[in-house]
Amino acid sequence: MTTQQFLTSEWTWNTAGLVFSGVVLTAYLWAFNINRRILYLLAALALFALTLMSPLNALAAGYLFSAHMLQHILLLLIVPALVLMSLPRWVSLGSRSWLIANPFVGWIAGVSAMWLWHARPLCNAAVSSQLVNALQISSLLLLGTIFWRQILAPREEERMSPPGAVLYLFSACVACSILGILITFSPVSVCPIYAQPAADRLGILNLIQSNWGIIPEKDQQIGGLLMWVPMCFVYLSAIVAQLARWFAHPLASAPVMDKPL
């Protein structure tokens, strides 16, 4: 199989994912009507569908750890962020439950989604079992939403203060980088199911290893690097947005009188 054949033929139909997307879109329209922010939601759903139905998914399903990592990042960090950004600004995600409102919980959610799913048994199971895979996808979306809620909640007062948010994002980046570094330089396979693909279902093993030159060790390295470097750029972009928010926000409004000394 050539690269071109692979890219054109390996699109899969994911009914559950499409139904889920349809339900989300309908619910959004029912609740908020059409507004400009729906573009974020459409982007999120398109990305979600691409992640699960494109050749990327074919690669992630047993061939390439790095493809899996890309999916992981998209589902945990990009899709939930876009969904939160699509909500109209009056929507309250406030909660009296300290569990949801606590930044510490949000941080743990975001970081544990990275660490736990790369424990060897879980990582393997997510490839070999459909059920675990579905569980993984939904948990990533959920945990990502809990993580981003601290930063991207529609209402200003429900978000963290900008300097706090910078620390939150920075420390999350460090925590994920450490895992990325471990995966990149680990002498052992993190997810052995990718190191020895059980059966070459699609007949693309030769394409990947000879034509693309991605042997298993390199594959794991790329996966680790994806988690280490580009993922930090996602956090970095959010940090830039937070700094902009901090320095710009009250200056844009009318000058507030200072407290007397």
Added chain:
Amino acid sequence: MNENTSITATVVHLLTPAERQHWKLAWLSTVDHKRIGILYMLTGLVFFVIAGIEALLIRLQLMVPNNTLLGPDTYNWMFTMHGTTMIFLVAMPVLFGIMNYILPLQIGARDMAFPRLNALGVWLVPFGGILLHFSFLAGGPPAVGWFAYTPLSETPYSSQLGVDYWAISLLVLGIGSVSAGINFIVTVLTQRAPGMTLRRLPLFSWMTFMNAFLVILVLPILNAALVMLLIDRLLNGRFFLPFGGGSAILWQHIFWAFGHPEVYIVAIPAFAILSEVIPVFSRKPIFGHEFVAASTVIIVFLSLLVWAHHMFTVGLGRAVDLFFVAASVLIAVPTGVKLFNWSATMVGGRVRFTTPMLFCVAALLQFLIGGLTGVSHAVAPLDWQTKNSYYLVAHFHNIFVGLIVFAILGGIYYWFPKMSGRMMSERIGKWVFWLMTIGFNLTFMIQHVLGLAGMPRRTFTYPDLPGWTWMNMVSTIGAFFMAAASILFVWDLVASLFRGKPAGDNPWNAWTLEWATTSPPPHENFNALPPIHSRRPLWDYANPDRPDPVVPVGGAIDTFRPDKIKAGVITFIISEAGFFGVLILAYLFYNATSQSGPGAQQLDVLKTTIFSVCLFASSFTIWRSEVGLRANNLGKMKAWLIATIVLGGIFIVGQGLEYWSLFQSGVTVGLDLFATTFFTLTGFHGLHVSFGLLALLVVLGVASVSNLKNGRFPALGAVGYYWHFVDVVWVFVFSIVYLWPLIR
């Protein structure tokens, strides 16, 4: 005014009448941030002379081909000592000194948050410097380059004591730097004047604040690398020795994880000086304050992410190279933002080319060149060609001298009037500037060409190839121009101290708070502060009809002012986490595959579990102790405190027993990689528990003899945080070392 009275007047400035009786102690025992700042700078100046002479010797050796002035070994000593001294004993102390002097003044504080800790930090510098230079008397200094790559720096290849002195000295300096970093952070958080919100911080203070985070994050990484190297050298450890199973590359990773941010630790204060001086002498507020401030945060973040670009020639593989090319090139964006902002500040301003401004504008231009060659190094294929050639030497000297030394000189010319009450000479200053600029460019611009022509660095001589001889000659002549500039500068410093024109409070018509007090400032810094509504309080004060727009107070974070002691301990814990993080990663790296010989399987998990439960329980007891304090029940507080000490003591005894039985069965540090990593990780944790126990005993003693009222005893809360941290570290260590082998 005749000379004698002017000298007397200066001495009056330097010492109060009471202090003149014991003038040595007045400076040696000082905890005043201003004097500490000057001590930092003077220490830096002494080492600048030493490292400068080393540089001249290097240039003399390279002046002509096949020279025999320095032998190869001496040459290796010279470039190692030159690099190490210039970075750790010149750039850092001088910049820390300027920040120490200016930061509290600029935020309207009386002093740093922890004046005694500040004194410790400054005295560790000469201590570390003397340790490093003592190696000259103890068999020869290190000859391994400033990054001391393993295995060259390991005992089989460097059997003299030089590397040991190098490592211990850097450890001492690293601890001092972390203490200074903690102090800067806590000072900004807790000592700001009323009205000086975080968003109203002038850029110099803001960048000092950001830089301090970088210091506490990365110096511990170096400290961890150094203790690992020392364990290899002194206890026959196996971390970085390939024939013992260790990885020499790991040293490079850890060193550059520190080493790259280190460049920014000395560059950001230089940026800070530029951001202060350029607006003042352009008579305009800085263009895009928010962009300069935010780009600093981004530089701090990115600098931690790109160290592998120092290792393109190691052979990390194309995948790794590719990612780090992308990340490294990205740093050009926030630094470019800064360059544009400084340039835009000058555009349309009424620029006054005084000596400080000349140095800062030159620094901007030199940094542009150094930055561009830096981007060229970020591109892996180019880097393969130019790494370890004089092109690289030219690049980083453009940063270290062109940017940082020039900014330091600009900063000293700018703030000397504040520190001494006297102006430096503009006439001599211009001479210093031109000699320095011409000398610097003669020395280093031509080295770009030499490097591209293939001349390797760190080689004691070279053959008489076409073009090489005259270019090296030019470079050496330039170095002597710089030496002349330095001598003239020191002369100017001394002469101005005694004979300079009186400066007055605000000779440059600047706008930040350090100029709102006398020159030099009184011991307590300010008699009264002007109101602070913006980033330029003195402008607002002088121009009440057209003040800067008020920077509003929005939300709790602007007036955030945590408890001083807790903030200090938390910052300290962050830096400690970095130290343990490196040790844990090294353990994981070496124990990912099972070793032959004794390993984690031989450990007595059950016994250790029991001792660990004691340690974990002590987190509970110290919490109960704090509850007792809050309830004003001192008896309860002490009882729970004693329980904590007993539980911690049981843990330490348990660890001692475990070590004893391991030693009995022949498992010592040098046995294999498992033993080396195991003893390092658990040993340093044990050391921290022991320090925690000492601290708890001190707290108990203080609580017993003093009369605590209203349940206020912040030391207990601070030690409590530290104790919880030590327990949390053990959660990780225990899971990784003892539990992980059981489940995998």
